Amino acid sequence: MRRVFAYPVLWVALFGMWLLLSRSVAPGQLLLAALVSTIGCWAAVAVEAPKSKLRKPALVLKLIGRVLLDVFRSNIAVLQLTVGRRAPRSAFVTIPLELRDPNGLAILACIITATPGSAWINYNARTSTVLVHVLDTGDGIAWGEAVKHSYEALLLEIFE
Amino acid sequence: MNLNDHLVILPILLPMLAGIVLVIINERHHTLKLALNLGATALLLVLSIVLLSRAAGDAGAVTATYRLGDWPAPFAIVLVGDRLSAAMVMLASVLALAAATFSAARWHEAGPHFHTLFQFLLMGLNGAFLTGDLFNLFVFFEILLAASYGLALHGSGRARVRAGLHYIAFNLATSSLFLIGVSLVYGVAGTLNMADLVVRMAAVPTESRPLLNAGLALLGIAFLVKAGMWPLSFWLTTTYAAATAPVAAMFAIMSKVGIYVLLRITSLLDGVSAGFGYDWLFFGGLATMAFGTVGILSSQELPRMAAFSVLLSSGTTIAMLGYGDPDVTAGALYYLVASTLGLSCLFLLAELMERGRSAEADIFAVTLEAFGDDEETEHEEEVGIAIPATMVVLAISFATCAILLAGMPPLGGFVGKFAMLSGMLGSVPVADGTVPAGTWWLMGLLIVSGLATMIAMLRTGINRFWAPTDDHVPRVRVVEIAPIALLLGLSVVLALTAGSVMSFLQTLSDAAYDPGSYVQAVLGSIAGGGQ
Amino acid sequence: MSVFDGLPVWIAVIVAICLVAGAAITFVGTVGLARFPTFYQRIHAPTLGTSFGAFFVIVGSMVFFTALEARPVIHEVLILVFVLITTPVTLMLLARAALYRDRAEGNDVGADMPAAENRSARSDVGDTDQTGL
Amino acid sequence: MFEHASLLFLVLLPFLGSIVVAFLPTRARGIAAAISGIVAIALTALAVLSYGDVAGERVLRSELQWLPQLGLNVIIRMDGLSWLFTTMIASIGGLVVLYARYYMSAKDPVPRFFALLLAFMGAMLGMVLSGNLIQLVLFWELTSIFSFLLIGYWHQNAAARDGARMALVITGTGGLALFAGMLLLGHMVGSFDLDVVLASGDIVRTHPLYTPTLVLILLAAFTKSAQFPFHFWLPRAMAAPTPVSAYLHSATMVKAGVFLLALLWPVLAGTPIWFWIVTYVGLATLLLGAYSAIFQQDLKGVLAYSTVSHLGLIVTLLGMSTPLALVAAVFHIANHATFKASLFMAAGIIDHETGTRDIRRLGGLARFMPATATLAIVASAAMAGVPLLNGFLSKEMFFSETALRNPIPFVDVSLPVVAIIAGAFAVTYSLRFILKVFFGPPSTDLDRTPHEPPALMRRPIEILVLACLLVGIIPAITIGPFLATAVSSVLGPDLPYYSLAVWHGLNMPLLMSVVALGGGVLLYVLLRPYLARGIDGPPFIAHLAGPRIFERLLILLSVKWAKSLERLLGTRRLQPQLAILVAVAILAAVTPTLAGVGPLRFSFAGVEPGLVLVWIVGMACAVGAATQAKYHRLAALMLMGGAGLATSVTFVWYSAPDLALTQLLVEVVTTILILLGLRWLPKRFEDAGIDPLRKFSPRRLRDLALAIMAGAGMALLSYAVMTRDAPDGIARFFLDNAYSEGGGRNVVNVILVDFRGFDTLGEITVLGIVALTTYALLRRFRPAADSIPRPEQQRIQSEVEVERADHEEGTILSDFLFVPAVIMRWLFPAIVTLAAFLLLRGHDLPGGGFIAGITMAIGFILQYLAGGTRWVEDRLRILPVYWIAAGLLLALATGAGAWLFGVPFLTTYFQYADLPVLGRLPVASALLFDLGVFVLVVGATVLILVAIAHQSLRAASPRAKGASGSADASRGAS
Amino acid sequence: MELVLAISIGVLAGSGIWLLLRPRSFQVIIGLSLLSYAVNLFIFSMGGLKSDAAPILEQGVDVSTYADPVPQALVLTAIVIGFAMTALFLVVLLAARGLTGTDHVDGRER
Amino acid sequence: MSATILVIAILVSQVLLGGAMCLAGWRLLKGPRAQDRVLALDSLYLSGMLLLLTFGIGSGQTIYFEAALVIGLLSFVATAALAKFLMRGEVIE
Numbered sequence A: 001m002r003r004v005f006a007y008p009v010l011w012v013a014l015f016g017m018w019l020l021l022s023r024s025v026a027p028g029q030l031l032l033a034a035l036v037s038t039i040g041c042w043a044a045v046a047v048e049a050p051k052s053k054l055r056k057p058a059l060v061l062k063l064i065g066r067v068l069l070d071v072f073r074s075n076i077a078v079l080q081l082t083v084g085r086r087a088p089r090s091a092f093v094t095i096p097l098e099l100r101d102p103n104g105l106a107i108l109a110c111i112i113t114a115t116p117g118s119a120w121i122n123y124n125a126r127t128s129t130v131l132v133h134v135l136d137t138g139d140g141i142a143w144g145e146a147v148k149h150s151y152e153a154l155l156l157e158i159f160e
Numbered sequence B: 001m002n003l004n005d006h007l008v009i010l011p012i013l014l015p016m017l018a019g020i021v022l023v024i025i026n027e028r029h030h031t032l033k034l035a036l037n038l039g040a041t042a043l044l045l046v047l048s049i050v051l052l053s054r055a056a057g058d059a060g061a062v063t064a065t066y067r068l069g070d071w072p073a074p075f076a077i078v079l080v081g082d083r084l085s086a087a088m089v090m091l092a093s094v095l096a097l098a099a100a101t102f103s104a105a106r107w108h109e110a111g112p113h114f115h116t117l118f119q120f121l122l123m124g125l126n127g128a129f130l131t132g133d134l135f136n137l138f139v140f141f142e143i144l145l146a147a148s149y150g151l152a153l154h155g156s157g158r159a160r161v162r163a164g165l166h167y168i169a170f171n172l173a174t175s176s177l178f179l180i181g182v183s184l185v186y187g188v189a190g191t192l193n194m195a196d197l198v199v200r201m202a203a204v205p206t207e208s209r210p211l212l213n214a215g216l217a218l219l220g221i222a223f224l225v226k227a228g229m230w231p232l233s234f235w236l237t238t239t240y241a242a243a244t245a246p247v248a249a250m251f252a253i254m255s256k257v258g259i260y261v262l263l264r265i266t267s268l269l270d271g272v273s274a275g276f277g278y279d280w281l282f283f284g285g286l287a288t289m290a291f292g293t294v295g296i297l298s299s300q301e302l303p304r305m306a307a308f309s310v311l312l313s314s315g316t317t318i319a320m321l322g323y324g325d326p327d328v329t330a331g332a333l334y335y336l337v338a339s340t341l342g343l344s345c346l347f348l349l350a351e352l353m354e355r356g357r358s359a360e361a362d363i364f365a366v367t368l369e370a371f372g373d374d375e376e377t378e379h380e381e382e383v384g385i386a387i388p389a390t391m392v393v394l395a396i397s398f399a400t401c402a403i404l405l406a407g408m409p410p411l412g413g414f415v416g417k418f419a420m421l422s423g424m425l426g427s428v429p430v431a432d433g434t435v436p437a438g439t440w441w442l443m444g445l446l447i448v449s450g451l452a453t454m455i456a457m458l459r460t461g462i463n464r465f466w467a468p469t470d471d472h473v474p475r476v477r478v479v480e481i482a483p484i485a486l487l488l489g490l491s492v493v494l495a496l497t498a499g500s501v502m503s504f505l506q507t508l509s510d511a512a513y514d515p516g517s518y519v520q521a522v523l524g525s526i527a528g529g530g531q
Numbered sequence C: 001m002s003v004f005d006g007l008p009v010w011i012a013v014i015v016a017i018c019l020v021a022g023a024a025i026t027f028v029g030t031v032g033l034a035r036f037p038t039f040y041q042r043i044h045a046p047t048l049g050t051s052f053g054a055f056f057v058i059v060g061s062m063v064f065f066t067a068l069e070a071r072p073v074i075h076e077v078l079i080l081v082f083v084l085i086t087t088p089v090t091l092m093l094l095a096r097a098a099l100y101r102d103r104a105e106g107n108d109v110g111a112d113m114p115a116a117e118n119r120s121a122r123s124d125v126g127d128t129d130q131t132g133l
Numbered sequence D: 001m002f003e004h005a006s007l008l009f010l011v012l013l014p015f016l017g018s019i020v021v022a023f024l025p026t027r028a029r030g031i032a033a034a035i036s037g038i039v040a041i042a043l044t045a046l047a048v049l050s051y052g053d054v055a056g057e058r059v060l061r062s063e064l065q066w067l068p069q070l071g072l073n074v075i076i077r078m079d080g081l082s083w084l085f086t087t088m089i090a091s092i093g094g095l096v097v098l099y100a101r102y103y104m105s106a107k108d109p110v111p112r113f114f115a116l117l118l119a120f121m122g123a124m125l126g127m128v129l130s131g132n133l134i135q136l137v138l139f140w141e142l143t144s145i146f147s148f149l150l151i152g153y154w155h156q157n158a159a160a161r162d163g164a165r166m167a168l169v170i171t172g173t174g175g176l177a178l179f180a181g182m183l184l185l186g187h188m189v190g191s192f193d194l195d196v197v198l199a200s201g202d203i204v205r206t207h208p209l210y211t212p213t214l215v216l217i218l219l220a221a222f223t224k225s226a227q228f229p230f231h232f233w234l235p236r237a238m239a240a241p242t243p244v245s246a247y248l249h250s251a252t253m254v255k256a257g258v259f260l261l262a263l264l265w266p267v268l269a270g271t272p273i274w275f276w277i278v279t280y281v282g283l284a285t286l287l288l289g290a291y292s293a294i295f296q297q298d299l300k301g302v303l304a305y306s307t308v309s310h311l312g313l314i315v316t317l318l319g320m321s322t323p324l325a326l327v328a329a330v331f332h333i334a335n336h337a338t339f340k341a342s343l344f345m346a347a348g349i350i351d352h353e354t355g356t357r358d359i360r361r362l363g364g365l366a367r368f369m370p371a372t373a374t375l376a377i378v379a380s381a382a383m384a385g386v387p388l389l390n391g392f393l394s395k396e397m398f399f400s401e402t403a404l405r406n407p408i409p410f411v412d413v414s415l416p417v418v419a420i421i422a423g424a425f426a427v428t429y430s431l432r433f434i435l436k437v438f439f440g441p442p443s444t445d446l447d448r449t450p451h452e453p454p455a456l457m458r459r460p461i462e463i464l465v466l467a468c469l470l471v472g473i474i475p476a477i478t479i480g481p482f483l484a485t486a487v488s489s490v491l492g493p494d495l496p497y498y499s500l501a502v503w504h505g506l507n508m509p510l511l512m513s514v515v516a517l518g519g520g521v522l523l524y525v526l527l528r529p530y531l532a533r534g535i536d537g538p539p540f541i542a543h544l545a546g547p548r549i550f551e552r553l554l555i556l557l558s559v560k561w562a563k564s565l566e567r568l569l570g571t572r573r574l575q576p577q578l579a580i581l582v583a584v585a586i587l588a589a590v591t592p593t594l595a596g597v598g599p600l601r602f603s604f605a606g607v608e609p610g611l612v613l614v615w616i617v618g619m620a621c622a623v624g625a626a627t628q629a630k631y632h633r634l635a636a637l638m639l640m641g642g643a644g645l646a647t648s649v650t651f652v653w654y655s656a657p658d659l660a661l662t663q664l665l666v667e668v669v670t671t672i673l674i675l676l677g678l679r680w681l682p683k684r685f686e687d688a689g690i691d692p693l694r695k696f697s698p699r700r701l702r703d704l705a706l707a708i709m710a711g712a713g714m715a716l717l718s719y720a721v722m723t724r725d726a727p728d729g730i731a732r733f734f735l736d737n738a739y740s741e742g743g744g745r746n747v748v749n750v751i752l753v754d755f756r757g758f759d760t761l762g763e764i765t766v767l768g769i770v771a772l773t774t775y776a777l778l779r780r781f782r783p784a785a786d787s788i789p790r791p792e793q794q795r796i797q798s799e800v801e802v803e804r805a806d807h808e809e810g811t812i813l814s815d816f817l818f819v820p821a822v823i824m825r826w827l828f829p830a831i832v833t834l835a836a837f838l839l840l841r842g843h844d845l846p847g848g849g850f851i852a853g854i855t856m857a858i859g860f861i862l863q864y865l866a867g868g869t870r871w872v873e874d875r876l877r878i879l880p881v882y883w884i885a886a887g888l889l890l891a892l893a894t895g896a897g898a899w900l901f902g903v904p905f906l907t908t909y910f911q912y913a914d915l916p917v918l919g920r921l922p923v924a925s926a927l928l929f930d931l932g933v934f935v936l937v938v939g940a941t942v943l944i945l946v947a948i949a950h951q952s953l954r955a956a957s958p959r960a961k962g963a964s965g966s967a968d969a970s971r972g973a974s
Numbered sequence E: 001m002e003l004v005l006a007i008s009i010g011v012l013a014g015s016g017i018w019l020l021l022r023p024r025s026f027q028v029i030i031g032l033s034l035l036s037y038a039v040n041l042f043i044f045s046m047g048g049l050k051s052d053a054a055p056i057l058e059q060g061v062d063v064s065t066y067a068d069p070v071p072q073a074l075v076l077t078a079i080v081i082g083f084a085m086t087a088l089f090l091v092v093l094l095a096a097r098g099l100t101g102t103d104h105v106d107g108r109e110r
Numbered sequence F: 001m002s003a004t005i006l007v008i009a010i011l012v013s014q015v016l017l018g019g020a021m022c023l024a025g026w027r028l029l030k031g032p033r034a035q036d037r038v039l040a041l042d043s044l045y046l047s048g049m050l051l052l053l054t055f056g057i058g059s060g061q062t063i064y065f066e067a068a069l070v071i072g073l074l075s076f077v078a079t080a081a082l083a084k085f086l087m088r089g090e091v092i093e
C-alpha cells in the first residue's frame, strides 16, 4: 500500500482526471475515481515513474504564469516570422544545466519545446548539457541565459 | 429449459470452450492437450449426431432455431439447426475426429497452439453452418479463416509460408467483397437475417433490385472463392497441398462451407430471386470441373493432386447448384458428403505414402530444419511400430480412395454421380429428346473428370505401390491408419445405405427449396429461446 | 441550429473569436510548416497549433459548453494538458533523429555541438529521401 | 426362396471366398487353390441346378432394395443367356483354378492371386446376372478393376504394369461411357430395371436420344471386347499370368462386351446405325485381328490377336441383327471360350516347360510333350474352323449369314469376302502355331529339356478339348438345348429355324469354308519365307501400333496438354490471382446493375467545406500512399495514416463517434505494428536508371484500369444507396429497445454487447486466434540473412560511442530517450485511467471494451517504446496469452451465465440497483461481457506487438537463431 | 456531401486495389489497409449520412432522427477484424521474407 | 444572432483548420525527408483534433470529445514510434 501512495500528486491528478472525464461529482463517481486513481498509481509504481519531492509547490503557479507569458510572446514572434518576409536566423544552442531531477528536466523540456521558437533536442547526461534549437536568434535573446534564469532556477527551487 | 434446448448452439460453444482451455495449458503438456482435443472433438461428434437425429426426427418441423440474447428475430442473431446444417456439422465433426487422431502421431507437435486453432476452426465451421444471419456468417467465416490461416502455417517452412501468404492475401481481399455484399444487402433490403431477407426481398422496389442483386453477386463471389470456383481457386491448390496432412484433411470441408452457404442462400431465395445467378453457378462449376480435371492430370505430387480433386468435387457441386432443382441438389449433397470423406482421406494418405519416398524425405528434412532447434520437436522420435503389411493396407486404402473419387463403382462417388445425373435427366421430360446442351456438357465433364481422376490415381498408385524402388516401407502408426479406416469405412457405409441416406437428403433438399418452414421457424413465433 | 439561439450574444462572440483565433493560429503554424526552408525551422511551426492554437479552440469550447449546459464544462482542458505534454516528446525524438540522420549522411550538423546549420540546411533542401524504406 | 438364396449366393460366394483366401498366409498355395476350386465347383453346381428354372424362357429374379427412389435396386436376374454365361464363368473358372494351382510358382504370393481371381469371378457373375442397368455398370467396372489387378499381378514387371494400366484405362473409359449410356437408356424407358428395358425396344429405337445412347453403349462394348480401334489393350494384357489370360482374355471378361450387345440386342439392334457400326467395326476387327495374329512371335500374342479376331466375328454377327446371326453369335461365344481357354493353357504349359513363349525359339515340342501337343493341335483346329470341331459349326453359321444376299451392293460383297479372307488368315495362324511349335527341328537354346506337365495341370485342357470335340461332333445333343434356352431368352418364343449338324450338304457356307481352308494353307506356304525372318509384328500396319499411339496420346493428353492447360488456365502467382478476383468482382457487380440502378440524383447539397478539405487531404494521402509504397515505405505508412485520419473525421462528422475512436486507435496500433515489421524488410532503393517506359507496361495499365473501375464501381454503388430512401429495416427496433430493454443509451454499444453480442464474441475470437497464430509463426521466425545485423543507425551510433571518451555503450540511446521516457512513464497511469473510463462508460456513451482494450494496449506499448523489451518485462508480468484466454472465457461465461436463468445464450441481465451511498446504479451483465472483450483485446494486441518486437532481441542475441525470443512473449515476463 | 464521400470511397478503394496488385508484400499490406478504409466507409454509407445524429439516446428525442446504428456496429466489427488480419498478414509477410529472402509476394524475384 | 455568429465562426474555423490540414498534407506528401513527413503527420493529427472540437461545438454535443482526447493523448505514440524508428531503425529494442 505504501508503494501505491508513493505518488500523491499523481493520485490527485488522476482523481481529477476521472472526474473531468466523467463530468460528474456524484458519490459513485468519486468512489470510482478513487479506485481508478489507485490503480493508476499502482501502474506508475510498476513502470517506476521517477519520484521527486516537491519542496515548494506554491512556486508551480509562478512557473505556470511565466510559461504562459513566454508562450504568448513567442507565439506572436513566431507568427510574425511565419507570415513575414524575414528569413529566420536559427541556431543550435548548448545550455549547461544544474538541474538533475528527471521530472524537473522533463518539465523543462516540455516548456522549452512547447514554447514556439525553441525546441529541446537532446540532453547529454554526462555533461549535463542540453541542446536546444532556436528558430530565430534575431531578437538578441541569449538563449542559454534566458532558460537558466526564467525556468531552471524556478525548477531547482521546486524540486531540489 | 435444459441443455437440450441449447443444443443448436452447443456445436459452436463446445469447441470454443475447448479452444480456450487449450490456450491455457502449457505446450509442454502435449498429451493432455491432445487428449482434450480428441475428447472435445468426440463430444462434438456425439452432439452433432444428436442434433442430426433430432433434425431428422421431426417430420414436420425440421427447423430448430435459437434466438441469441432472447431477442426476437429478425433483429438479433438467430441460429438455425435444420437437416442441412446438422448434416454439415456432423460431416465436419467426423473429419475433425479423423484429422485430430491422425495428428496425434506427430503433427500436433509441429508448432504451438495446434489444438487451439483446430478447435477454433471447428467453432468457425459450425457457426457458419448454423447461423441464420448474414453478418454473423461473415464473422464465423473470419473465425474459420483466421484459424485456417494459423493451421495452414502450422509446421512453418518455406512452402507453407509462401502458400500461406497467397492464401491470406487472397482471402483478405475476398473478405472485403463479403463486407461490401452484406452491407449492400442491408442498405437495400434493410435486414441481415436470411429468412427476413426472403420476406423483404419481395418488397424491394424494382429500381433497387439491381443493387440488391449486385450485393448478392458480390456475396456469391466471396462464397465461390471459398468453394474454389475457377478462376478464383488458384490459391486453394497451393495452400491445401502445402498444408500438413491433418490440416489439409480438415480443409477438405472448408471448401464445402462455401458450397453450403451458396446452397442455403440460393435455395432460400429461389422463390424470389427469379433464378438470379444460377447460370453463373452452372458455368462456373463447369469451368471449375474442367480446371480440376486438367490439374489432377498435370499434378506430380499426390497432395497437389488431392487439392485439385477438391476443386473437382467443388466444381461438380457448384454446377449442380446451378440447376436449382431439389433432386439434383440431393444427389449433389450425397456426392459432396462422399467426396469430402474421400478427399479428407486422400490428404491423410498422401502424407503416409510420400513418407517412404526419398523425394519426400528431402521435403521432410526441410521441414525438420524449419522446425529448428526449438526444444519441443528436438526429439525426432520413432514414428511408430511398423504394422505388418503396411504397404498393402496403404494400397487398399489408396485404391478405395481413388475409386471413391473417380466415381467408379461401387462406392459413394459412383452413387453420387448416378444420383446427380439421374436428377438432371429427371428434369427433362422423358418423351422429349432435347436434353439441354449444358446438361450434355455436364455429363461429359462428369465422365471425363472421372476418367482423368482414374488415370492420375492409377499413375500414382502404380508408381507408389507397384514400381520397384529403393524406397523403404514407411513407418506408419496405428493412429494414422485408424482415421483413414474410419473415413473409408464410413464411405462404404454411405454406399451401402445409399437408399436411406438419399431419401434423407432428398427430404432435406426438398425442404431447402421450400423455405416456408425455415422462414416460419425463424420469424414465426416471437417467443424467444429454444425451439 | 436551435441549440445556439439560447446563448447570449456576448458568449457567442467570445466563442467565435476563440475559435477563429485558434484556427487561424494553427493555420499559420502549418503555413510555417510548409514554408520554412529547413527541417529544424519547420519543427517550430506546429507548436503554434499545440500551444495557442489548441488553447483558443479549447477555451472556446469550454466557454461554449459551459454556457450551453449552464454548468461548468471544463473537461476539454485535459486535451490541452495532454497535447502540451505529448507534443514535445515527438518533437524531441524527431529532431534528435534528424540530427543523427544528417550526421550519418555526412552533413555534420553537430552531434552534440551547435554548428553551422546552413550546411545541414543545404542538404535538407530538395534532398529526396533515400532511406531504402 | 431357394431361388432367391441361390441367386444371391451365385454372386456373393466368390466374393466371400475371395475374402477368405486373401487372409491366407502367403505360401498357402494349396489351400488357396482348394478353396477357390470348391467355390468354383459350388458355383457350377448351382448354375447347373438352376437350369431347370430358366429353361423355357423363364426368368429368375431376386431383388434387394438399395436406392429405390432412384430406381437403383440390386436385382439378381437369370435368364437363358445369363445362365449360359454363368455356367461358362463358373466351370471354366474351376478349370482355370485347377490349372493355376500347378502353373503358379510356390514363390508367388498365390493366395492373393486366387483372391483376385475369385473376386473377378464374382464381378463377372454379378455383371451377367444384373437385372438393373446401373448395377450392371457397377459390376462391369468391377471386372475392369479386378482384371487390372490380375494383369498387374507380377507388378515388378514393367510390361505387366503398363499392360494393366492400359487395360484399365481403356475398359474403364468404356465403363464410364456405359454408365452414361445406361443413364440415358433408363431415362428413355423410365426405369433401370432390365426386364422393363428389354420390353421397351420400340420406345428406345424411336427416341431422339437413341443415337447417343447407342454410341455410348457401343463404346463400352467395343472397349471391353477389344474391338477395333480399341483392340490393342488385349495383346498387351498378355503380361498377365497365363491362367488369367485363359480365363479373362478368352472366356470371360472380353466376352462381357459381346454379352452386353447380345443382352441389349432386343432393345438396340435392328436399326441402320446399329447395323453399320456394329457390323463393320466387328468386320474390321475380325480382319485386323486375324491378319495381325499371323505375324506374332509370342505364343500368347498369336492367341490374343486371334481372340480379337474371333470377338470381331461375334460382333459382326450381332451387328447383322438377324435372329440366326444372333444364334450364331451366342454359339460362337461358347465355342470360342472352350477352344481358346484350352489353347491359352497349352501355351502356358509350353511357357512353363520351356521358359519361353517366343515362337522363333520353339520347335519340335511334339516329341517332348506329345499329349499336350495333341490337345493343342485339336484346339487349334477348332480355332481354324476345321470340321468335326465346334469352331467349324459356328463359323459355318457365320459364313452362311454373310452369304445372305443384301440389297446394298457394298454389304453384299464386303461381308462374304472379308469373312473368307479372315477365315483364311485364321487357318494360316493356326497352322503356323502348330507347325512352328510342335513340329520341325527341336529348339536348342532352351534353358531346360521340356517334358509333359503334371497330369492334373493338363486335365483342364483335356476337358475343354473334349468339349470341343463333343460339340463339334454331336452338337444337337451336347449344346443344342442350352443354346436354344440362351437364344430364346433374347429372341423370345419365336426362335428362327436353325439346325445344329455337322453336315448340311454342299452349300455356300461349306464352299466358303473350303476356300478359307485352302486359302489359309496356301497363304501359309507363301508366307513361310517372310515368317522365317522372324520379324515381330504384321507388315504394313506395324507402325500403326495401337499401344504406342495410345501411350503417346495418353501422355500428350494427360500430361503435356494437361500441364500446359493448367499453366494456361491457372497461375501460381499472386498478382494475376488478385487481378482476376478484382475483375470478377467488377463483373459480378456490373452485370446485375446493367439493368440500371434507378435515378442517380447528383447534387452538391449539404456540402461541408471543412470535410471537403479533409477529404482533399485524405484522397491525396491515399493516392500518395499508392505511389510511394514501393520505394518510400515510411512515407506510404504515414500517408496511410493521413487517409485513416480523414476516415475518422468522417465518422465523427456523420454521427459515429465510436467508429472514429476505434479507427483512430487501430490506426496508431497498426502504424506501430507495421513499423515493427519494417525492420525486417529488405532495403529498396529507387533505381535512377530505370526505364521510364516501364511505368506504362501493359500490366501496370491493366492494373490501373482495374483499380479505377473498381473504385468507380464502389463509388457509384455507395452513391446509389446513399441517395435513395432507406428501407424500413431492422434499425428501428434497436433504437426503440436499446434503452428500455438493453439498458444502454449508446445504441451501437448495446448492439455490440447485447443485440448482436454473438458477433462480438466471434470478433474477439478472431483477434485471439490471430494473436496466437502470429505468436506461433514468429516462434519459427528466421530473419533473412541481410536483416540479421542490427540496423545501420544503431551500428553507427555504437561506433560513435566506442570512439568518444565521454560515451559508453548505450549512451546515445539513453540520452535520446532520457526526457521522453520520463514523460512516457508518467503517461502510463493517465492512459490506464482513460482506458478504465472508456470501458465503464461504453454502454451509455462512446467507448466500450474494444476501445478501452486498445487504449490499454497502447499504454503498454508505450512502455516498451520507452524502456525496451527487457526493461518492461523485468517490471511487468503481462502474460498476454492468459489475458486472451481469460477474456474469451469471461465473455463466454457471461453468455452462458444466462442458462442459469433459463434463457438463451447471451441474454443479458439488466437492472438498476439502489445502493446506499452511491444511489441508483445500472447493473448490466453486458458490462461483464465488455470486460471480457477488454481483457482479450489487451492480451491479443500486446501479444502481437510484443511477439514481433521480440524478434529484435532474438536477432541481437549472440546465437542469432536462438529461440528464446518470442517464447518470452507469451510469458511476457521475468 | 454524399458525392464527396462516394468519390473518396472510390479513390481509397482504387488506391488500395492498385497496391493490392503490386508485387511487393509491403505494397500489398498498405493496399489492404486502404481497401479496408474504403470498405468501412462503404458499409458506413449504407446507413445514409446523418450529421449530428449519433445514435446515443436522449430522452424526448424522436428515435427516427438518429443515424442508423446497424452499419456502425458492422463497421466496428469490420475494423477489429481488419486490424487482426493486417497484423496476421504482416507477420506472415515477415516470415515469408525471412524464409525466402525476398519481399516479393511470390517468394521469388521474377 | 448568436446562431449566425457561431455558424459563421465555426464555418470559418473549419475552413481554416481544413486548410491547415491541407498544408500539413502537402508537407506529408512532399517530404522531402522522413522527418518532415512525421512532423507533418503530427500537425495533421493536431489540426484534425481541433477540427473535431469545432465540429463538437457545432453539434452542441460533447460526445465527440473522446475522439479529440484520444488524438491528443495517443496519436503521439505513433509519431514517437516513427521518430524512434528513424533514430534507431527499430521501434522496440
Ligand code: NA
Binding pocket: A112, A113, A114, A115, A116, A117, A118, A119, C044, C047
Ligand atoms: Na517549441
Ligand code: NA
Binding pocket: C083, C086, C087, F071, F072, F075, F076
Ligand atoms: Na500530440
